[in-house]
Amino acid sequence: MVLAGANVTHHIEDRWFYWDWSSLSYVLLVILAFATYWDKRFPVLTQKIDSVKSGLWMFLMGFILFLLGTIPKGFDYLVLTYGLPYLIYFIVGHLTYAIPIMINDVGEKSVPLKVKMATMLSIIVFLTFLATVAGTYNNDPMISTIAAVYSPFPLVALIFPAAVRHLQRCRMYVVFIPAMFLAMRFPWFLFPVILLFWILRYYHYFCHGTVHPSFKVDIPAGRNN
Numbered sequence: 001m002v003l004a005g006a007n008v009t010h011h012i013e014d015r016w017f018y019w020d021w022s023s024l025s026y027v028l029l030v031i032l033a034f035a036t037y038w039d040k041r042f043p044v045l046t047q048k049i050d051s052v053k054s055g056l057w058m059f060l061m062g063f064i065l066f067l068l069g070t071i072p073k074g075f076d077y078l079v080l081t082y083g084l085p086y087l088i089y090f091i092v093g094h095l096t097y098a099i100p101i102m103i104n105d106v107g108e109k110s111v112p113l114k115v116k117m118a119t120m121l122s123i124i125v126f127l128t129f130l131a132t133v134a135g136t137y138n139n140d141p142m143i144s145t146i147a148a149v150y151s152p153f154p155l156v157a158l159i160f161p162a163a164v165r166h167l168q169r170c171r172m173y174v175v176f177i178p179a180m181f182l183a184m185r186f187p188w189f190l191f192p193v194i195l196l197f198w199i200l201r202y203y204h205y206f207c208h209g210t211v212h213p214s215f216k217v218d219i220p221a222g223r224n225n
Helices: 002-013 026-041 052-069 078-098 114-137 141-150 152-159 164-183 187-208
Strands: none
Touching (some): 002 026, 002 052, 002 078, 026 052, 078 164, 114 141, 141 152, 141 164
16 A cells, blocks of 8 residues: 555656656655554554444555555645545455455365355455446556456455355455556565565475465365366
8 A cells, every 4th residue: 555655646747657666765665664564563454344443444544554655756635536446445455354264173274155255245346346447537557457457356256156265366366466566667566576475485385384475275176276
């Protein structure tokens, strides 16, 4: 969300802003470090959205992080209009993680019954569609494409029978897709993305025996791909 705020301020100034290494600034790095520390020290962002109140709280947290990202370029009233679809997508991410993946005593993973997930998944699909429409209306190629590319994942989880792999893909790509798209404007952001999605998987594997975070999903028994 911090980088989304920076992205919007750059977009307002120049819609055709892409792959600009000069976008890296010490101020933005300090803000990103502060946001990371804030989340570690006061993990408010791990709160689940299970009510209107908690949803509004997440919206407020996302808005604060978003505004922090606008500091290097300065605030403009258009930021509120262009930032709305990013905030909606921020809520989508937290709603996605609010659906639990349960692990039993023997290490087997499972998800709630489809009837219990249907309402949440329907809201996720609707908000993703809303973010796409709002981004398109704002003529913002970033968030409109991010939400559109992500939309099949919750849709599959909603339509197809309940499966761990569907929810795992929803969780992975709700973070990976915006990270990669934002990196197209802020290429230096690829370094933390690579650290998160590739290098840390080896750390977790060799230290804890788990492949996480990664793109690995649980495949049904009898399948090898």
